[in-house]
Amino acid sequence: METAKYKRVVLKLSGESLAGDQGFGINPAVVEDIAAQVKQVREHGIDVAIVVGGGNIWRGLAGSAKGMDRATADYMGMMATVMNALALQDALEKIEVDTRVQTAIEMRQVAELYIRRKAIRHMEKGRVVIFGAGTGNPYFSTDTTAALRAAEIEADVILMAKKGTDGIYDRDPNKYKDAKKFEALAYIEILNKGLAVMDSTATSLCMDNKIPLVVFNIDDHKNIVRAALGENIGTTVGG
Numbered sequence: 534m535e536t537a538k539y540k541r542v543v544l545k546l547s548g549e550s551l552a553g554d555q556g557f558g559i560n561p562a563v564v565e566d567i568a569a570q571v572k573q574v575r576e577h578g579i580d581v582a583i584v585v586g587g588g589n590i591w592r593g594l595a596g597s598a599k600g601m602d603r604a605t606a607d608y609m610g611m612m613a614t615v616m617n618a619l620a621l622q623d624a625l626e627k628i629e630v631d632t633r634v635q636t637a638i639e640m641r642q643v644a645e646l647y648i649r650r651k652a653i654r655h656m657e658k659g660r661v662v663i664f665g666a667g668t669g670n671p672y673f674s675t676d677t678t679a680a681l682r683a684a685e686i687e688a689d690v691i692l693m694a695k696k697g698t699d700g701i702y703d704r705d706p707n708k709y710k711d712a713k714k715f716e717a718l719a720y721i722e723i724l725n726k727g728l729a730v731m732d733s734t735a736t737s738l739c740m741d742n743k744i745p746l747v748v749f750n751i752d753d754h755k756n757i758v759r760a761a762l763g764e765n766i767g768t769t770v771g772g
């Protein structure tokens with residue numbers, strides 16, 4: 534068995550990554566596949582916390598663009614992430630991976646409330662912790678949640694699984710054939726070049742707290758394990 538480079542990782546799954554090719558909603562087969570990979574990561578003794586997005590169901594910005602109150606639309610987005618968190622928990626527990634969902638908004642019949650020390654304790658006991666409801670605040674994203682939680686639980690890295698792209702490019706590789714992929718880059722370059730990796734709040738939080746990030750393609754089904762084992766896949770961001 535390979536020696537793991539990381540002791541504790543935050544896996545950021547976009548909502549889209551749970552939708553599979555249908556592009557919307559939750560595809561149980563895809564969720565099962567992700568759960569199987571997370572189980573393998575756990576078998577390497579790596580602590581896993583998951584931050585899940587909600588874009589496969591609802592994005593606050595899309596609602597507000599159509600005239601909804603932004604904060605209300607964002608709370609709907611946070612609810613969407615909880616649906617995804619429960620789907621992931623279900624798939625993980627079906628394959629006997631102990632899992633706790635912690636939400637940033639209290640919904641005690643459904644999940645635990647996010648308590649930092651409790652989250653750490655769960656991981657020490659070998660449980661996977663899934664953080665739902667983002668930061669609990671409108672105007673934020675689940676990328677920012679990943680940065681915040683990674684800092685709080687002292688994770689070694691954020692593993693950011695993307696659909697349809699295998700890393701960070703200097704321009705959109707779907708539009709420009711000569712787009713160049715970065716093997717590694719610094720957070721400040723993301724900000725300066727305006728690269729569409731994650732929003733600037735999340736980028737600054739990672740930069741200020743020196744949390745490394747690996748952006749990789751989730752379409753290849755072995756990549757969560759490979760990224761968690763520290764293989765050079767995708768693009769690494771630091772600095």
Ligand code: UDP
Binds near residue numbers: 587610669670
């Ligand atoms: N959201 C929020 N505050 C947070 C995290 C998320 O208001 O701290 C809302 C926001 O409306 C966002 C939606 O939840 O559009 C879904 O999250 P996100 O867009 O980050 O999901 P992803 O793109 O990763 O699927």
